[in-house]
Amino acid sequence: xxxxxxxxxxxxxxxxxxxxxxxxxxxxxxxxxxxxxxxxxxxxxxxxxxxxxxxxxxxxxxxxxxxxxxxxxxxxxxxxxxxxxxxxxxxxxxxxxxxxxxxxxxxxxxxxxxxxxxxxxxxxxxxxxxxxxxxxxxxxxxxxxxxxxxxxxxxxxxxxxxxxxxxxxxxxxxxxxxxxxxxxxxxxxxxxxxxxxxxxxxxxxxxxxxxxxxxxxxxxxxxxxxxxxxxxxxxxxxxxxxxxxxxxxxxxxxxxxxxxxxxxxxxxxxxxxxxxxxxxxxxxxxxxxxxxxxxxxxxxxxxxxxxxxxxxxxxxxxxxxxxxxxxxxxxxxxxxxxxxxxxxxxxxxxxxxxxxxxxxxxxxxxxxxxxxxxxxxxxxxxxxxxxxxxxxxxxxxxxxxxxxxxxxxxxxxxxxxxxxxxxxxxxxxxxxxxxxxxxxxxxxxxxxxxxxxxxxxxxxxxxxxxxxxxxxxxxxxxxxxxxxxxxxxxxxxxxxxxxxxxxxxxxxxxxxxxxxxxxxxxxxxxxxxxxxxxxxxxxxxxxxxxxxxxxxxxxxxxxxxxxxxxxxxxxxxxxxxxxxxxxxxxxxxxxxxxxxxxxxxxxxxxxxxxxxxxxxxxxxxxxxxxxxxxxxxxxxxxxxxxxxxxxxxxxx
Ligand code: PRX
Numbered sequence: 001x002x003x004x005x006x007x008x009x010x011x012x013x014x015x016x017x018x019x020x021x022x023x024x025x026x027x028x029x030x031x032x033x034x035x036x037x038x039x040x041x042x043x044x045x046x047x048x049x050x051x052x053x054x055x056x057x058x059x060x061x062x063x064x065x066x067x068x069x070x071x072x073x074x075x076x077x078x079x080x081x082x083x084x085x086x087x088x089x090x091x092x093x094x095x096x097x098x099x100x101x102x103x104x105x106x107x108x109x110x111x112x113x114x115x116x117x118x119x120x121x122x123x124x125x126x127x128x129x130x131x132x133x134x135x136x137x138x139x140x141x142x143x144x145x146x147x148x149x150x151x152x153x154x155x156x157x158x159x160x161x162x163x164x165x166x167x168x169x170x171x172x173x174x175x176x177x178x179x180x181x182x183x184x185x186x187x188x189x190x191x192x193x194x195x196x197x198x199x200x201x202x203x204x205x206x207x208x209x210x211x212x213x214x215x216x217x218x219x220x221x222x223x224x225x226x227x228x229x230x231x232x233x234x235x236x237x238x239x240x241x242x243x244x245x246x247x248x249x250x251x252x253x254x255x256x257x258x259x260x261x262x263x264x265x266x267x268x269x270x271x272x273x274x275x276x277x278x279x280x281x282x283x284x285x286x287x288x289x290x291x292x293x294x295x296x297x298x299x300x301x302x303x304x305x306x307x308x309x310x311x312x313x314x315x316x317x318x319x320x321x322x323x324x325x326x327x328x329x330x331x332x333x334x335x336x337x338x339x340x341x342x343x344x345x346x347x348x349x350x351x352x353x354x355x356x357x358x359x360x361x362x363x364x365x366x367x368x369x370x371x372x373x374x375x376x377x378x379x380x381x382x383x384x385x386x387x388x389x390x391x392x393x394x395x396x397x398x399x400x401x402x403x404x405x406x407x408x409x410x411x412x413x414x415x416x417x418x419x420x421x422x423x424x425x426x427x428x429x430x431x432x433x434x435x436x437x438x439x440x441x442x443x444x445x446x447x448x449x450x451x452x453x454x455x456x457x458x459x460x461x462x463x464x465x466x467x468x469x470x471x472x473x474x475x476x477x478x479x480x481x482x483x484x485x486x487x488x489x490x491x492x493x494x495x496x497x498x499x500x501x502x503x504x505x506x507x508x509x510x511x512x513x514x515x516x517x518x519x520x521x522x523x524x525x526x527x528x529x530x531x532x533x534x535x536x537x538x539x540x541x542x543x544x545x546x547x548x549x550x551x552x553x554x555x556x557x558x559x560x561x562x563x564x565x566x567x568x569x570x571x572x573x574x575x576x577x578x579x580x581x582x583x584x585x586x587x588x589x590x591x592x593x594x595x596x597x598x599x600x601x602x603x604x605x606x607x608x609x610x611x612x613x614x615x616x617x618x619x620x621x622x623x624x625x626x627x628x629x630x631x632x633x634x635x636x637x638x639x640x641x642x643x644x645x646x647x648x649x650x651x652x
Contacts, residue, residue, distance in 0.1 A: 025440035060276035067246035072317035092182035092328025111143035123148030132181035148247030155304025164200035180217030251275025261532035269476030280470025285315035287422035335363035351380035353528035383528030391432035415470025524553035539590035575602035
């Protein structure tokens with residue numbers, strides 16, 4: 001672990017000032033969040049800041065009434081921000097649009113009107129949104145929340161089967177999608193995938209009644225008369241000056257759900273609240289990015305994940321930011337794409353994942369050299385541990401040693417960053433690879449397996465010991481799983497002790513800095529996206545030739561981890577490259593391209609206990625080149641050698 005780096009030129013590190021603010025914030029968290037929430041517009045203030053009478057179902061700002069549109073859109077209308085650009089949108093082929101706050105306001109109102117009056121969306125119902133990175137995505141999210149419905153955005157890289165699963169779980173009657181979009185010069189025909197998902201959902205008893213289609217790629221689409229509606233035609237039917245009053249919502253209503261992978265095969269619909277999420281995101285955005293009126297802010301991520309919900313849609317809009325929104329692949333048509341946009345638009349604040357940085361770093365510095373990055377003043381990362389090497393490259397080559405790096409640790413469940421530097425309050429000295437301290441109001445610690453605090457420098461499990469407003473309200477339709485996944489590990493209900501367990505390894509060093517070390521459960525982190533081992537194995541097992549499967553995360557220099565499948569074939573099937581491709585295709589079909597295993601390795605036996613449990617931990621150790629550990633409990637220790645051999649194959 002390296003020593004702290006100072007930033008004398010732009011930000012003056014001041015650990016004492018930060019820690020003083022922090023200490024005050026956690027002295028009385030209810031009072032602290034009460035004050036923070038008053039920075040926003042509410043239709044009615046709350047009766048209670050925090051209802052903790054039914055833990056772990058904490059409820060924030062109980063009795064409060066608001067709508068996030070008021071703070072993200074309406075508040076700017078009629079001010080100088082109205083004519084400010086909200087999104088400089090860049091399509092992959094190079095087409096551009098500038099969408100102002102006024103444009104957003106008008107289009108959101110018209111779409112909200114159409115959704116309510118023509119499509120019949122009701123307050124409290126869930127609308128699934130399956131859109132690429134185009135301005136209609138944030139517009140749809142805002143229109144849905146404006147009329148008091150909630151959205152479930154599904155990443156446009158997911159397959160028809162994955163989309164169907166989410167539609168069924170959320171019981172959505174309405175789907176918003178697009179004809180297609182550009183990716184690496186190709187057109188992905190999204191409507192076709194959406195149609196297939198609608199068919200699959202119907203088979204499982206959920207009928208999608210209306211499919212709203214944004215015209216983006218101008219490709220021919222299959223059309224179902226009566227069910228399908230063009231987005232632009234719907235807008236045209238709305239009065240040009242349509243105004244829809246933001247539906248008053250309880251702070252404790254659901255603002256949105258977003259699915260993420262867990263340790264079972266079924267993705268979890270993480271529910272976020274209207275009032276708590278809004279309050280947390282508004283404040284954390286300010287602490288992370290120290291926003292200024294002339295900033296050009298760019299979160300290079302997809303809105304289909306929580307990073308985009310919080311740092312492309314709700315956070316920046318609540319702060320009146322001007323942003324860059326880019327449709328396509330980061331290295332298309334050449335590896336300088338991202339950097340040329342940073343230079344051209346004079347980006348001040350750039351936030352992305354270590355995977356993206358490793359990819360761009362791999363292409364070499366020539367894509368960066370000679371560029372004018374003089375306006376860059378803050379750099380951020382999210383989604384995975386950033387290795388100090390990449391950190392230093394980012395700091396020197398991109399930030400030119402002037403821009404502090406804001407490494408933000410958080411999760412879909414936490415709403416916004418939890419552990420990260422806060423230049424908006426006071427920057428602490430940075431250490432490459434550490435996310436530094438918990439943000440104000442967040443009480444974090446590292447525990448040993450047995451629940452006692454870990455020593456400084458000792459690897460343990462990260463925990464959050466007090467509720468915070470951005471926390472998930474629960475898992476959609478599955479309260480038991482919510483308790484089991486996040487609270488059972490360390491809580492002691494009989495003593496009234498409730499501890500949130502994120503399932504991440506961490507170390508707290510002697511200065512109190514947190515170092516996040518990756519997942520502690522059977523979830524992989526592939527290119528900054530969570531993928532459940534079991535979910536992947538279920539997909540592999542759907543191929544008729546597969547008898548048994550184990551999937552592990554294999555270390556990868558760019559993506560952090562990539563899935564590798566070990567497969568035992570059924571009687572009568574022979575290993576072959578063709579079969580490997582078929583199994584990969586199956587995973588693509590069931591989950592999507594992000595989940596496709598790098599390799600499918602055929603073995604005769606998987607390491608299993610005598611009771612038949614697959615010992616993934618042993619495979620994982622072997623994949624990482626470590627000693628397999630204790631193999632005496634295995635049914636057949638020889639299976640280890642076989643796996644070892646198969647994995648060696650992989651390295652060569
Ligand atoms: O393991 C942690 C890792 O990403 C997980 C959360 O994934 P997801 O819900 O998809 O959200 C990603 C974007 C917020 C965490 O449990 N993770 C996230 N940020 C960091 C990180 N690991 C290390 N350092 C980070 N900054």
